[in-house]
Amino acid sequence: MPGFISRMCFGLIATISVVVIAAQPAQAQSADTSFFVTSKGIGNGGNxxxxxxxxxxxxxxxxAAGAGAKTWHAxxxxxxxxxxxxxxxxxxxxxGPWQNSKGVVIAKDVTELHSANNINKATALDEKGDPVNGYGDTPNTHDILTGSQPDGTAFAGTEDRTCKNWTSSTQGAAMLGHSDLNGPASNPTVKSWNAAHTSRGPDGGCSQKDLISTGGAxxxxxFAVN
Known part of the structure; x- marks a missing residue:
């Protein structure tokens, strides 16, 4: 009987341990994570x-990934x-500097980020440490909203490049970057992480459907600002 009770207790403890582990939220793989690509969009296009x-x-x-102690900006x-x-x-x-959830530095400062950074398919991971689907994957979601020029500055003039400053899910356009630095050879800016091409589509350019149609989500x- 004592042996039977011991086995029951051991089994109960093991079961509880599994349940507790399974219930824990996914954690960023490095406490020093300071850069990631969102694992999902808000779901309302460019708004x-x-x-x-x-x-x-x-x-x-x-x-949710365990890195909420920092202040994060898009x-x-x-x-x-x-x-x-x-x-x-x-x-x-x-x-800066900024590093992904694996501890890989993607840029040491703002200047390097906009010149010779280390952003590519292997390093542009989401907050869970997972890679982002790129060109050739199904579905392709490498289009990242930036609204920026290659040097990280805003566009001048009245031609929309920010889906009306991130408030439109219909008309407009947003500049997009390629997180995997890849795409059709016909696109001369295909290797740009922050200014590869603008959004477009039948709904006007800024709907969720439009973003999906060119390889985005x-x-x-x-980036962690502190």
């Missing part, structure tokens, strides 16, 4: 709720409109 909504998406996903620019000045993506992401680059 992110402005910069605040995009930043909240980064913060929420980072929190790598997005906005254009001058309604009396408000443009905002450059490069000016709102901190000073409304994903964002997220």
């Amino acid at each position: 992110l709720g402005g910069l605040a909504g995009a930043d909240n998406q980064c913060q929420t996903l980072a929190q 790598y997005l620019s906005t254009q001058a409109a309604d009396g408000q000045p443009a905002i450059n993506a490069r000016d709102r992401i901190g000073k 409304g994903r964002l680059y997220c």
Whole structure:
């Protein structure tokens, strides 16, 4: 009888341990994670709720992955409109260095990020440490919303490149980057991580359907600013 009770207790403890482990949320694979690609978009095309909504998406996903102690901002620019000045993506992401959930440094500072960074399919991981589907994968979701020029600054003029400063899910267009630095050979900017091409589609360019049609999902680059 004592042996039977011991076996029952051992089995119960093992079962409880498995349940506890399974119930724990996915954690970022490095406590020093300071860069990731969102594992999913907000789901409303280019309408992110402005910069605040995009930043909240980064913060929420980072929190779920165990990196919520940092302050996270989305790598997005906005254009001058309604009396408000443009905002450059490069000016709102901190000073660096930044590393992914595996501990791989993708850039040591803002200058390197916009010149010789280490962003590619192997390093542009999501907050869970998973790779992002790229060109040739099904589905391809390598289009990342940026609204930025190659140097990380906002576009001048009135031609929309930010889905109306991230408030439109119908008309407009957003500049997109390729997280895998890959795409059709006919596109001369295919290897740009932040300015590969603009969004387009039958709904006007900024719907979720439009983003999906060119190989996206409304994903964002997220950077820890502290």
